[in-house]
Amino acid sequence: MYINPIREKWQQDQPVVNTFLSIPSPVVSEIMAQQGYDALTIDLQHGLVDYADALTMLMSIRSSGAGTIVRVPWLEASPVMKALDAGADAIICPMINSAEDAARLVSWVRYPPHGVRSFGPTRAGLLYGSDYNHTSNDQVICMAMIETAMGMENLDDIAATPGLDGIYIGPADLTLALTGDRYRRGFDRDEPEMVDALRRILDAAHKNGIRAGLHCGMPEYALIALRWGFDLVTLGNDIRLLTQSAQQAVKTVREGLKQKIVITDGGY
Numbered sequence: 001m002y003i004n005p006i007r008e009k010w011q012q013d014q015p016v017v018n019t020f021l022s023i024p025s026p027v028v029s030e031i032m033a034q035q036g037y038d039a040l041t042i043d044l045q046h047g048l049v050d051y052a053d054a055l056t057m058l059m060s061i062r063s064s065g066a067g068t069i070v071r072v073p074w075l076e077a078s079p080v081m082k083a084l085d086a087g088a089d090a091i092i093c094p095m096i097n098s099a100e101d102a103a104r105l106v107s108w109v110r111y112p113p114h115g116v117r118s119f120g121p122t123r124a125g126l127l128y129g130s131d132y133n134h135t136s137n138d139q140v141i142c143m144a145m146i147e148t149a150m151g152m153e154n155l156d157d158i159a160a161t162p163g164l165d166g167i168y169i170g171p172a173d174l175t176l177a178l179t180g181d182r183y184r185r186g187f188d189r190d191e192p193e194m195v196d197a198l199r200r201i202l203d204a205a206h207k208n209g210i211r212a213g214l215h216c217g218m219p220e221y222a223l224i225a226l227r228w229g230f231d232l233v234t235l236g237n238d239i240r241l242l243t244q245s246a247q248q249a250v251k252t253v254r255e256g257l258k259q260k261i262v263i264t265d266g267g268y
Contacts, residue, residue, distance in 0.1 A: 002131075016038040017222070018235070019235050029042070033066050039068070039069055041092065062087075075096065081117055081118055099158050103161055114163060141165045142163065145169070152177075166210050213232035217236060222235055
């Protein structure tokens, strides 16, 4: 029987620690999957990943037991259904602006009678068994991104959409949408009006019995979000983590070269 590891964590009242994968490499995704994340999101929207890449990355993550999420490029049926047929446990869809948008998304994630997903779980059927068409409607997770002014205006209606499992916040786009160029770009918002917007989305999700996820830049901010009550936090992505690690390593050596080092026959 198909049991979604992300849903299982939530049923145990445990938060999900997630990261994004933007590098089109099964080796990178396998390395990341072995680091203890609860879930990994393959980014087809802003990442460098296409569908063929995503398939091999899903395969490389499987042995870790982590949940697999795909952020699809846009609100379109085909990428949603193909990601699920490839074996994804969850879908995140960007730029959901209305309850009608959310309802369309849900319909593409669920098989009839709860949706219009076409049957053909090519890899998912091999992974999850012959009863996948019966179990997937209750197991696959569907999350809508709130990141526009229109999405905020329609927040309560979106959160109340039948079959929607959660809301995922894109704080960079949301900040641009709500405040223009008044603030710096990026994640980890500390401006009072943005913190209020994040907390409002969190409250709307929980009021409707669904989950809330937040994209974070630094682990310290992820901890703050978890203390607020977020159910899923994302710790950057593979490119950002690789860049930060490389920068720090080079910086350490460059700064060391500026210091006077005395070398003796016995070493330093």
